[in-house]
Amino acid sequence: MRELKGRRVAVAGIGVSGVSAARALASLGARVTVVDGADGEPQRARAAELAADGVAARLGDATAAALPEGTELVVTSPGWRPDSPLFAAAGAAGAEVIGDVELAWRLRGPGAAPWLAVTGTNGKTTTVRMLAAILAAAGLRTAAVGNIGTPLIDVVLGEPLDVLAVELSSYQLHYAPSLxxxxxxxxxxxxxxxxxxxxxxxxxxxxxxIYEGNRAACVYNAADPATETLVRKADVAEGCRAVGFTLAAPRPGELGVVEGLLVDRAFTADPHREAAELAAVADIAPPAPHIIANALAAAALARAYGVEPAAVRDGLRAFRPDPHRIAHVAEAGGVAYVDDSKATNPHAALASLTAYDPVVWIAGGLAKGADFDELVAASAGRLRAAVLLGADRALIAGALARHAPDVPVVELERTDTGAMAAAVREAARLARPGDTVLMAPACASWDMFAHYGERGDLFAAAVRDLAAGQ
Structure with a gap:
């Protein structure tokens, strides 16, 4: 991949990862054209910046579907669907299609830092940041990279590090065959x-x-059999181990919890007879069940890399979650208000709901094809009431009617950003002292908000106004 001089490469997408890929490819002598279906001011500004690096840009729906003439390789940003016309044209022309993560993997130099990689439907960012904190506590040069925000290409071509904590989405993995x-x-x-x-x-x-070719350990969730099935299907290096994590007492080959302690029965000298104490549940903030599970997964990856137990403890003590992840905002009238705007699907919302009882639940947004019956059925016993907003609120309302018919439900029809303040007021009206008002939408935010961060910020602002006025 370092022999790119003179090759014609198309980069799909002019967002953060696309710009990073285009600049890296141009620096290696490739003749790069970036294509993007959008043609707004941000895209034009990035195109102008890339022009200074010798990168051409084609913007707008018509040009994004057409493969630039002579293209030998396409590097795609994660969001581009596999059935995009551009990729069909690439296939017809015999041009390979890879992702930005695959490009970063191929561009690694001799002695490059190994990758400790994390994926999953939920909890990726928290786990990767926990892992990076543990690795740093062990004195290793590291970074939390990938889907977490820092383009992998920039890191791979930057200052040398000892080991990388890498968050990977399903989109990125789809286009990363040799990782x-x-x-x-x-x-x-x-x-x-x-x-x-x-x-x-x-x-x-x-x-x-993500498990293909793993050298040391494939870490899976013992409470989620589908993850272990993926391990069994993977073609791994000889000697690679399957390591489970569980919120229960661990069996040999697992990490788990015993009497308020995180313990390791996978990476000790004799897992059948001894366990290593890694940390206390009290070292984790917040100590919600799914956050503890994230900590165990991070610890397993760190232990697979040879990190000592003391560094696991110190890293977990130093870790603080990102905003909008099960974050306590304030208390008003004896009611706690919690922002989990990052819970953008039913699985994430269920993890959040499991941490509180009783709950006035604020939910709704874009469902992305999700079904809410299982979520509501599992949570019905802890719901005081529900306040629903957003484009697909009716889907959640239907699930509540089927599985929690006695739970009061308020549906807000307004779709402006002021709807969040209205939702907080309705939730406050329905809540009783000792309750938690939990904003865990189980949906994406794009129908009403720029992103989940804006949704969480508006929730927190409304809660603070409520607390100030009590």
Whole structure:
């Protein structure tokens, strides 16, 4: 891949990862054209910046579907669907299509930092950031990269590091056929992005790519048999181990919880007779069940890399979650208000709901093809009431009517950003002292908000106004 001089390469997408890929390819002598269906001011500004690096850009729907003449390789940003006309044209022309993660993998130099990789329907970012904190506590030069925000290409071509903590989405894994991690984890599997993948089977298969060629450990969720199935299907290096994590007492070959302690029965000298104490549940903030599970997965990957127990403890103590992830905002009138705007699918919302009881639940948005029956059926016993907003709120309302008919439901028809303040007021009216008002939407935010961060910020602002006025 370093012999790119003079080759014609098309980059699909002019967002963060596309710009990173285009610049890297141009620096290696490739003749690069970026294509993007959007033709707004941000895209034109990025195109102007790339022109200074010798990168051409074609913007707009008509040009995005056409393969630039002579293209030998297409590097796609994660969001581009496999059935995009551009990729069909690439196939007809004999041009390979890879993703930005695959490009980063191929561009690694001799002695490059190994990758400890994480995927799953939910919990990826938290786990990767926990892992990076643990690796740093062990004195290793590391970074949390990938889908977490820092383009892998920039890191791979930058200052040398000892080991990378890499978050990978199903989109990225779909376009990364030669990736071979040192160790990898699939945290969980639940229906998500099925509109992109086409089926649950295809979605799971793309997630499972993360295990291919693992050298040390394939980490799976003992409470989610589908993740272990992916391990069994993977073609791994000789000597690679399957390592489970569980919120229960661990069996040999697992990490788990015993009397408030995180313990390791996988990476000790004799897993059948001894366990290593890694940390206390109290070292994890917040100590919600799904956050503890994330910590165990991060610890398993770090231990697979040879990190000592003391560094696991120190890293977990130092870790603080990103905003909008089960974040306590304030208390007003004896009611706690929690922002989990990052819960953008039913699986994530269920994990959040499981941490509180009783709950006034604020939910709704874009369902992305999801079904809410299982979520509501599992949570019905802890729901005081529900306040629903967003484009697909009726789907959640239907599930509540079927599985929690006695739970009061308020549906808000307004779709402006002020709807969140109205939702908080309705939730406050329905809540009683001792309750938690939990904003865990189980849906994407794009119908009403720029992103889940804006949704969470508006929720927090409304809660603070409520607390100030009590």
């Amino acid at each position: 071979r991690a040192h160790s990898a984890a699939v945290l969980n599997l639940a229906p998500d992005h099925l509109d992109w993948h086409g089926s649950m089977e295809a979605y799971a298969a793309d997630k499972g790519r």
